[in-house]
Amino acid sequence: MHIHAYEKLWLALSIVLILALIGTVTYGAVGPGVAMVADSQSTIDAGGIDEDERFSEPRVEQVGENEYEAYVVAYQFGFEPTPIVVPANSTVTLQVTSRDVIHGFEVAGTSANTMVVPGEVSEITVETDEPTEYGIVCNEYCGAGHHVMEGKLHVVSQSEFENRGGDSE
């Protein structure tokens, strides 16, 4: 098969580009340790999340020094708790599940983003920095009221967080 010299060069450069792209993702995983939403949590009975210790009372709780867990429930058409209040300069692990259909959970303008599937628990870990307020949008169509489904994430100072007693509501 005859392949033009320029085409061979193009082919070689294409393969370099592809390997480089795979390389960036691999580096992201093993270097900075970018973790994917995955199967870290076991399944949950979507109809029975009111009996689940984590989600019967959606909240933020401290689990270690400067480490927090947020248990969030998505439903047609909102998030609980709202706002989600977390302290600044801390590590927050969000566990998000749905009580009905598939939703999205996206802290607008950031890479904190996950699908929320009934029967599964999505786990993402984020680092907060300065106190600020973010919007949370459901970014997967979930029914006729999808566009009214929103939440808030408030990052507050450590002292303000402690004055709230560590609970978000």
Add this chain to the structure above:
Amino acid sequence: MSTALESERTFVDKFPDEARVVRAAFLSSFFALFLGAVFGIIQTLHRTDVARIIPSTDYYTVLTAHGVFMVISFTIFFLVGLFTWALTRSLDRPLLNIKITWTWYGLMATGMTLTGISILAGFVDSIDMSADVLYTFYAPLQAHPLFYAGLAVFIVGTWIAGADWFRTFLAWRRDHPDERIPLQTFMVLTTMTMWYIASSAVAASVLLFLLPWSLGFIEQVNPTLTRTLFWFFGHPVVYFWLMPAYMLWYTVLPKIAGGRLFSDPLARVVFVLFVLLSTPVGIHHQYLDPGIAEGFKFISMTNTMFLLLPSLLTAFTVVASVEYGARKNGGSGLLGWLTNLPWRKPEFTGMMLAGLMFAAGGFSGMVNAGMNINYLIHNTLWVPGHFHLTVGTAVALTMMAGIYWLWPQISNKPIYSSQIGLFQVVLWFIGMALMSNAMHAQGLLGVPRRTAEPEYSGFDYPTMFGGFEELNIQIAIGGTLLFVSTILFLGNLALTMGNPKVSGLAEPLPSPVSGAEDAPKVLDNLRLWVSIALVLVVLAYALPIAAIIQRGGLLGPGVGTYPVWLAPLLDALADAAAPLVGAVTDASGSLAEVVR
């Protein structure tokens, strides 16, 4: 087949029965394009809050109609028309039995009509039927059974179409045992091979789970399983949209440019790569799904990146073929040859602009495929921005441009106005440049896709690239230009159909510079490629699907049913929201206008 004879006779002269099927398929395709464009302009103006002529709760009916009519009906009807033309033309023999051909056309038309009715009924309150589940129909949102049944009938129609072409090819093979498969036929057969593999999963999802569930035979489904089966189909289907455009770029564009295809063997390599790689990648649409292990996502990512290869090769071959034509017609210089191209022909300019936008879409696609940076843009408006460059321009604009060349061949009627055609394809390019660029930018701000009202009461988007409002204006202007362009295309075609028939329109396709005789014979060994493709699919999907079933069960971990089509919908919503406080109850009570 003698060249002299072909140069005198058009396709419709030689194959009048097949030409009638091709025209019928194209007209079905463009009817869907018209409906899709109407819903497109409604939704663009609604989302950007320029004009809201429907309540926001109906936005999702509009969005479902736009999606299904555009990417199932418009694209696939065009494909079956083009492939019928290409296979018949390149084998130079009629289809085996035209009744079978009309049968699959009839099945596809019936199926799409049923699905279309189920969607459009959503606008009529007095009919207790709707299918506001969008093009992806993720369970546990549930459509009316007619929606799923129509899709199943439509897909069966495409399967019979493929069988029709394969049988005609085999009959040709008996008469020509030692000849290479003609290039266009090779493209048809490889694309249909991919389609059989890919569509088997969505057929399984519809027939085993979604249709029985919508009819009440089973109580619930596993949302991750049906979603995974959808994306098993949902990624290769984008190549099913794209391969007709590739066929036109490889086999027609060089001719229009005044030259010949640069390399037949590499065209075959590209189509074989699509057979092998287009299916074992669907999990890249599920990078953000819980319940799927990271390793499976990584495998899918790797395959996805290699899937760039055939498109990068195509970029080279197509540009080289066009340059060959330009230089043959006196073009010279490093870039000076660009002036020796037929830019006044809408079929040429349309395809070139489509290819240019495909390159841009390819780069935004690399971002989507990048498993980690994808987190920034997943399910944001970036994603529709991306696929309006690919399917919305690379495919749609190539199809429209292709018609300016192809319609005279299948009807003996000259195009009504090439000037309007040229204006139309350039208008599409400008409209899409505005709309798609602004959609990408809004995506980076975090603006979600698939929502009637992307402005929220509790927060403002950060300001970049001119801000949310300014980008909205660009989207609205772009969408309007696209709508005008579509109407000009359809009007031009309608006037063309009113033209009298003439003779002397035939434009035979030239053979490639490097022909089939240069291609290794193994490339034509379809059995081999199918076997390897199936192995890759099993490697990519067997373990994830087994794990999903093991985790959640075949019918899901206690997930309910959320019909979008029953009258009790509002009651169900109210019940779900009852325990919740304040604003939430308001929201579910009247769903839409309340919160703002």
